[in-house]
Amino acid sequence: MTAGAPAKKVLITGGTDGLGKAAAILLAQRGWRVFASGRSAEKRAQMDALARERKLSIETVEMDVCSDASVAAAVRTVIARAGALDALINNAGVGYVAAVEDLRLEDLRAQFETNFFGVVRVTQAALPHMREKRRGRILVISSVAGLIVPPTYGAYSGSKFALEGLSNALRLEVAPFGIKVVLIEPGYIITSFQQTAADLTQPYAEKIKSGPYARIYEGAWAGAKSGRAKSKATPEDFARVVLRAMESSRPSARYGVTPLATFAAFARRFFPDWALDAFLRRRFHIPDKV
């Protein structure tokens, strides 16, 4: 950001934990005025304390991306405090992990309500303010799982594939208003996300242990565990990619984070389905027969 220029304002959903929190801190260090939103009052209080301690321009806002009223109130608050919104980072997200046949429809709906409809809701609330100023930037946090799909990731990947489609349309629609849309596709990075996913998977414990897909779960878990063990990426690595996407005058349509993201983008482009399936079956120990 140019020295002396007024701080640009960014709203980050899920900005009080994990990847969103790291992005909030780095952007504030680079001179952005950051509005970090989330549901948990405790996480917001921790973020407020951190901002005070490090003298960072971060203000927290209560927002549940699944609630129309909460999103409208949060965006109203940000506009009232800041006068404008230069950027939005759609980051809030959760992961439900289960085989498609086992998935409870209520969980699938909840998965999409947060990861997909949440993004639509916040984007629709923010866009009129950006269109009015005829500038703005919208980052959408997708995933490597929005490019290639491991077993048991049908719900989560479905929501991220949907985000990829939505963002591709949005990018074309809002470009004439001076608004740029960028997808960020991270691989495994250890945050609260993995514990939250494990908690959300509790209702499937019996099926995971002894249901017809027990072998599939076992392989999927082992593959994910070794993927996590291999990944050395940190939330700060994510934040640096976000900063690049936020500050580049001509941002790319999508940025990967972690070597897995580079591989996934390559594999999606150049591997035929049969080759990618063969790779994934090996990686996630899917037997020929159960």
Ligand SMILES: NC(=O)c1ccc[n+]([C@@H]2O[C@H](COP(=O)([O-])OP(=O)(O)OC[C@H]3O[C@@H](n4cnc5c(N)ncnc54)[C@H](OP(=O)(O)O)[C@@H]3O)[C@@H](O)[C@H]2O)c1
């Ligand atoms: N970590 C990874 O390996 C990884 C990889 C690829 C993509 N991603 C994506 O990166 C994004 C951030 O994940 P993370 O790893 O930082 O997870 P995280 O540490 O669990 O943080 C998730 C954030 O989202 C917020 N959130 C969840 N549900 C919400 C809701 N309904 N309304 C508003 N805020 C909500 C949480 O705050 P509250 O609980 O206070 O609401 C929290 O701040 C997600 O979209 C995820 O899919 C993560």
